[in-house]
Amino acid sequence: MSGNTKVTREDWMKLALETLISEGVEAVRILALGQKLDVSRSSFYWYFKSRQDLLHQLLDHWRDNNTRFIVKQADRPAASITQAVLNVFECWLDESLFDPRLDFAVRAWSRQSAEVHRIVNEEDDTRVDAIRAMFSRHGYEHVEAFVRARVLYFTQIGYYSLEIVEPVSNRLSLTPAYLLTHTGEEPREGEVEAFAEKIRRRPRSSRAADDELAASAVR
Numbered sequence: 001m002s003g004n005t006k007v008t009r010e011d012w013m014k015l016a017l018e019t020l021i022s023e024g025v026e027a028v029r030i031l032a033l034g035q036k037l038d039v040s041r042s043s044f045y046w047y048f049k050s051r052q053d054l055l056h057q058l059l060d061h062w063r064d065n066n067t068r069f070i071v072k073q074a075d076r077p078a079a080s081i082t083q084a085v086l087n088v089f090e091c092w093l094d095e096s097l098f099d100p101r102l103d104f105a106v107r108a109w110s111r112q113s114a115e116v117h118r119i120v121n122e123e124d125d126t127r128v129d130a131i132r133a134m135f136s137r138h139g140y141e142h143v144e145a146f147v148r149a150r151v152l153y154f155t156q157i158g159y160y161s162l163e164i165v166e167p168v169s170n171r172l173s174l175t176p177a178y179l180l181t182h183t184g185e186e187p188r189e190g191e192v193e194a195f196a197e198k199i200r201r202r203p204r205s206s207r208a209a210d211d212e213l214a215a216s217a218v219r
Contacts (some may be wrong), residue, residue: 028055
């Protein structure tokens, strides 16, 4: 194999992430990735010290995307708790903020590795604590804020784990009821409408992917 000098670190990472998601961590191997990229093993070592280094960087990518954006969204200023929860809900409807397939793949990986299991638990705690702090800022007592944060977060993780798929239009229609359930308050006038419009303004490719995913679930 002569090697493709145009292959970048981003190419290696992109393929490794796709492989992790589609085939699992055991398939993330230097030789196999190199063959798909049509490069020699030496190309890999320009960017990574070892396979373990690559795996650590995959975990860093997962953490820096999925966890960071949940924390960021939960920390956004909001005039009401229902608006604050809608900010977090954006993560569930925008894969540029939270990639559920990657999250699922890392959780599957964690069942094979005590270290990754520990890291996943730590990240879950970080995510829940960010949502708890959000509820606390809006006047919820500490224990109630913590329980509401866990219910909100783990409900969504369970939704992904059970592979429940439905059209975005269905999710949006249920948003007021979810807000009431998670906060104990009705959304303020215009909040849900503004949220729905923001979701509808996503790039067409994202919406089309949602519709295709929903359609495949009923075929």
